[in-house]
Amino acid sequence: MNRTEALRILGLDEDATPEDVKSAYKESAQILHPDRFATNKKLQDRATEQFKNLQEAYEFLTSGRGARGRSSRSASSVGRPPTAASTLEARMAGIAAARVQLVSQRDVAYDERRNGIAMTLIGGAVALLAGRRPFGILGIVAAIASAAAVWGIVQIVSSQRTINTLDGHIEELNAEERRLATELEDEEAG
Numbered sequence: 001m002n003r004t005e006a007l008r009i010l011g012l013d014e015d016a017t018p019e020d021v022k023s024a025y026k027e028s029a030q031i032l033h034p035d036r037f038a039t040n041k042k043l044q045d046r047a048t049e050q051f052k053n054l055q056e057a058y059e060f061l062t063s064g065r066g067a068r069g070r071s072s073r074s075a076s077s078v079g080r081p082p083t084a085a086s087t088l089e090a091r092m093a094g095i096a097a098a099r100v101q102l103v104s105q106r107d108v109a110y111d112e113r114r115n116g117i118a119m120t121l122i123g124g125a126v127a128l129l130a131g132r133r134p135f136g137i138l139g140i141v142a143a144i145a146s147a148a149a150v151w152g153i154v155q156i157v158s159s160q161r162t163i164n165t166l167d168g169h170i171e172e173l174n175a176e177e178r179r180l181a182t183e184l185e186d187e188e189a190g
Contacts (some may be wrong), residue, residue, distance in 0.1 A: 006057035011097025012090060018062070020090030025058040027091060031098040031169065040162045042112070043105050050101055088184045095177045099170060106166040113159035119152030 007016055010024040032051050037043040126145035130138040 001056060001060050003061070006060045009053055009057035009097070010061070011093040011095075011100075013093065015086075016090060017086065019087060020093075021058065021061045023087060023090050024094030024097070025054065027094040028054050028098050031173065032101055036169070037105075037162075037165075039165070040109075040158065042108070043162055043166075046105060046108070085184060085187050088180050088187065092177055092180050092184070095173050095180070099173045099177075102166050102170050102173070106163055106170070109159045109162040109166065113156055113163065116152045116155030116159060120149050120156065121152075123147075123149030123152055 004014070007014065007021075010016075010021060010028060012020055012024055016024075029051070032047055032054060034044050034047040034051055037047045123145045127142045127149060130142035130145060132138075
């Protein structure tokens, strides 16, 4: 991992300060923490992987290995404390990075829901057609197709719950981003 990759994971630009890194990490960690997805094992596993990447990027940037060399800093910015605007921009970048992750997870849930719908429709149709003869091989096929249809329904319900949860998190991020944008405008105007 290099500095650019670590900053990208945190949703920050090259001119990010240590305070920006800390702020973006805290916000992203709250949003991507695997415990928030305890009801969906697949999303929890994905969040765990993303959370590990987030931690690795943060550790890289705060350990000194990811420190920016003096040559990449302008002389006027050396030792200057971060401005309120740069802190707000860093927080907004963290929110943008977290939103990308949540939208990606939501897309996976949409795919799972589509698969559940297909499984329900196909399983139900096969069960209906094969169920006319309750004995023999067609009876076995009807039973398996019925089980597939029921599993499809379970997958639809589970995926929809996940989608609703992710939509709520995305809306929270959007509201926070709007609040920060207003605060940033006020900061720049004042």
